[in-house]
Amino acid sequence: MTNAALAGRDLISAADLSAQDIAVLFARAGELKAEYRAERRHASPPLERKTLAMLFQKPSLRTRVTFEAGMTQLGGHAIYLEEKIVLGGRETVGDVARNLENFVDAIMARTGPHEVVVELAAKASIPVINGLTIREHPCQSLADLFTLHERFGDLRGATLAFVGDGNNVYHSLALMGATLGMHVRLAHPIGYGPSGRIVERAEELAAASGGSISFTQDAREAVAGCDVVYTDAWTSMGQEAEAEERRDAFARYQVNRALMAASPDAVVMHCLPAHRGEEITSEVMDGPRSVIFDQSENRLHAQKALLVELLGA
Ligand code: CP
Numbered sequence: 001m002t003n004a005a006l007a008g009r010d011l012i013s014a015a016d017l018s019a020q021d022i023a024v025l026f027a028r029a030g031e032l033k034a035e036y037r038a039e040r041r042h043a044s045p046p047l048e049r050k051t052l053a054m055l056f057q058k059p060s061l062r063t064r065v066t067f068e069a070g071m072t073q074l075g076g077h078a079i080y081l082e083e084k085i086v087l088g089g090r091e092t093v094g095d096v097a098r099n100l101e102n103f104v105d106a107i108m109a110r111t112g113p114h115e116v117v118v119e120l121a122a123k124a125s126i127p128v129i130n131g132l133t134i135r136e137h138p139c140q141s142l143a144d145l146f147t148l149h150e151r152f153g154d155l156r157g158a159t160l161a162f163v164g165d166g167n168n169v170y171h172s173l174a175l176m177g178a179t180l181g182m183h184v185r186l187a188h189p190i191g192y193g194p195s196g197r198i199v200e201r202a203e204e205l206a207a208a209s210g211g212s213i214s215f216t217q218d219a220r221e222a223v224a225g226c227d228v229v230y231t232d233a234w235t236s237m238g239q240e241a242e243a244e245e246r247r248d249a250f251a252r253y254q255v256n257r258a259l260m261a262a263s264p265d266a267v268v269m270h271c272l273p274a275h276r277g278e279e280i281t282s283e284v285m286d287g288p289r290s291v292i293f294d295q296s297e298n299r300l301h302a303q304k305a306l307l308v309e310l311l312g313a
């Protein structure tokens with residue numbers, strides 16, 4: 001039985017999900033993961049004859065493969081549409097949405113501008129899932145917090161220190177972490193902070209849940225006493241021209257053995273792809289405190305839960 005509260009909805013921002021929605025998704029992800037790990041199949045695939053259209057304006061390993069393999073495992077089908085076919089100027093975003101809603105059961109889109117996913121969702125009557133925009137990456141934060149939930153249980157009061165860029169991955173973690181009552185710290189160089197609008201929303205959510213949102217320029221201060229250290233690439237997709245400038249700006253924000261010593265029990269996370277030797281050393285990434293490949297595995301299970309709940313199966 002799925003939870004009627006999620007059926008038919010979109011996932012555009014991490015703030016779209018209430019703590020209750022997230023609890024439902026974690027429970028469903030746990031069930032699907034246990035069954036899939038034990039049997040490598042689902043006895044009663046819940047999405048038979050359902051189709052997901054996947055639109056990509058940017059490259060992807062994890063998002064593409066986990067959504068596509070996830071649909072197969074659930075008994076359904078996914079269609080990969082490259083940028084030239086959709087969202088590439090052949091027709092309007094609204095017309096793409098109005099075609100796809102007649103052909104498929106849900107859309108997952110990775111776009112540059114956030115507004116494109118918002119418009120797809122406004123024009124299509126079927127669920128639309130944000131597979132990453134410049135502003136947010138809610139599927140990532142769902143898998144990340146599911147990974148932490150598996151290890152720590154209730155996340156209320158847990159402290160996550162994000163070290164690096166106040167980017168899409170940080171935005172969604174701050175919003176979802178705040179919804180769950182977490183303390184989300186960000187250590188970032190001046191000039192590379194998050195969006196003021198996202199921070200305002202995350203602060204509202206934290207005020208309601210007992211969590212908090214805080215900022216510093218000092219990576220050690222952020223990491224001290226935290227439960228989770230999180231980092232992401234210093235240069236996101238589409239910012240390649242700034243890569244050198246960013247390497248200089250972020251040089252003091254590498255997650256390495258010395259920084260991890262500030263919080264000896266913390267686990268370390270990264271959404272991947274990683275630039276080994278830049279934002280994180282191989283020693284930390286491959287070390288005993290890394291849960292990075294669990295996060296990546298959980299993209300599959302968390303998104304399968306999302307698909308089952310949104311499609312109301
Ligand atoms: N973390 C993540 O979204 O990976 P991809 O860019 O490979 O999809």
Ligand code: NVA
Pocket residue numbers: 132167168169232233235236237271272273
């Ligand atoms: N911040 C990164 C995340 C990649 C999954 C980017 O937007 O490229």
